[in-house]
Amino acid sequence: MKMSLRQAAGSLLVVGVEGTELTALERTWLKLVQPAGIILFRRNIESAKQTRSLVAEATKFCAPHSARFVDLEGGTVDRLRDALAPMPAVEAVARAIRASGSYGPACEHGELIAQAAKAFGFNSPLAPVFDLGLPPSQSVLASRCAGATAAEVTAYARAFLAALRAQGVAGCGKHFPGLGGGNLDSHLETPKIRRTWQQLWQEDLAPYRSLRDELPMVMVSHAAYPRTRGGMRPASLSQFWVGDVLRKRIGYRDIVMSDDLEMGGVTNFMPVGEAGVEAVRVGSDMLLICHHAEPILTVYEALISKAEESAAFRKILTARARNAEEKRAKLFRAAIPAALTEKQFAALRAKILKFGEKVEKTGN
Numbered sequence: 001m002k003m004s005l006r007q008a009a010g011s012l013l014v015v016g017v018e019g020t021e022l023t024a025l026e027r028t029w030l031k032l033v034q035p036a037g038i039i040l041f042r043r044n045i046e047s048a049k050q051t052r053s054l055v056a057e058a059t060k061f062c063a064p065h066s067a068r069f070v071d072l073e074g075g076t077v078d079r080l081r082d083a084l085a086p087m088p089a090v091e092a093v094a095r096a097i098r099a100s101g102s103y104g105p106a107c108e109h110g111e112l113i114a115q116a117a118k119a120f121g122f123n124s125p126l127a128p129v130f131d132l133g134l135p136p137s138q139s140v141l142a143s144r145c146a147g148a149t150a151a152e153v154t155a156y157a158r159a160f161l162a163a164l165r166a167q168g169v170a171g172c173g174k175h176f177p178g179l180g181g182g183n184l185d186s187h188l189e190t191p192k193i194r195r196t197w198q199q200l201w202q203e204d205l206a207p208y209r210s211l212r213d214e215l216p217m218v219m220v221s222h223a224a225y226p227r228t229r230g231g232m233r234p235a236s237l238s239q240f241w242v243g244d245v246l247r248k249r250i251g252y253r254d255i256v257m258s259d260d261l262e263m264g265g266v267t268n269f270m271p272v273g274e275a276g277v278e279a280v281r282v283g284s285d286m287l288l289i290c291h292h293a294e295p296i297l298t299v300y301e302a303l304i305s306k307a308e309e310s311a312a313f314r315k316i317l318t319a320r321a322r323n324a325e326e327k328r329a330k331l332f333r334a335a336i337p338a339a340l341t342e343k344q345f346a347a348l349r350a351k352i353l354k355f356g357e358k359v360e361k362t363g364n
Helices: 005-010 024-033 048-060 090-100 104-119 135-144 150-166 197-204 206-210 239-249 272-282 293-309 311-331 342-363
Strands: 013-015 037-040 067-070 072-074 172-176 217-220 255-258 286-289
Touching: 005 293, 005 311, 013 024, 013 293, 024 293, 037 048, 072 090, 072 104, 090 104, 090 135, 090 150, 090 342, 104 150, 104 342, 150 197, 150 206, 172 206, 197 206, 217 239, 239 255, 239 272, 255 311, 272 286, 272 293, 272 311, 286 293, 293 311
Parallel strands: 013 037, 013 286, 037 067, 172 217, 217 255, 255 286
Antiparallel strands: none
């Protein structure tokens, strides 16, 4: 079936909503936009039953094979902690791996995160983090990294991704090409990471190279890398990083998405509508816009407007939308799984708490 420009533009957006249930206004603009999927945060989540209801209603307005995202890495990035149980941080799991000499903890981490995501109706936890835990980023990334070396990160991520895959949940490597060398929070500013191309290729990019064929999605950061050909442009808007490095040099063929386009790391560089156009132009299959209706509609209209005025961009937009639809159809085939019984939910909570205790004990 032929896709209109409006359908093409909407089908590249993954959007957030304000509260624990949809408002009348949200139903109206979701019906208009028909996005590729939704992403929920702690503000949206009170219980598994309520969250599943919200996910089910929101995705009725989405394009087919919709994404149902939640940030669930463990530790400080755990949107389900209050409604389920605190998931151990990646750093704590990595300590347990080193202490035990086994990657069993990474497998268990991935399995529990996948089960938790499914219990609330999600099909991806937007994990694992591929960033290296380097000294400059310690104050920003904190406990989110599996190690300071590419080998440590790759080994953790491989086991974690395999566990997600076994549960029918999609992993996402982030934040390409790597935030380990930065000391600014891209939610607020554009990090300027002054690592050389050689350092980035041999270290930061090594997990993406090694796991290229095991990685369903890649999230691109809003950091700039001035000592590379990417210059001062955020990677999410960079033909060099997305088109040349990720797509061509690394050979990645699956879903590429931008980090949240409402973040200061990109809006300080250019207005959100222009950023959406550039992200699609350089190769993103999905654009995250996580919080407010105004930027969602701004990007939606900017994509349509640019496609109407430029035949070249219209061709890019429609081809990207068709390609992204094919990728989603392969990755997000499964419907929202059946709800857990009270007994099953309690058992999952107990398993997470027990795993947290085991990780803490082994790592210390």
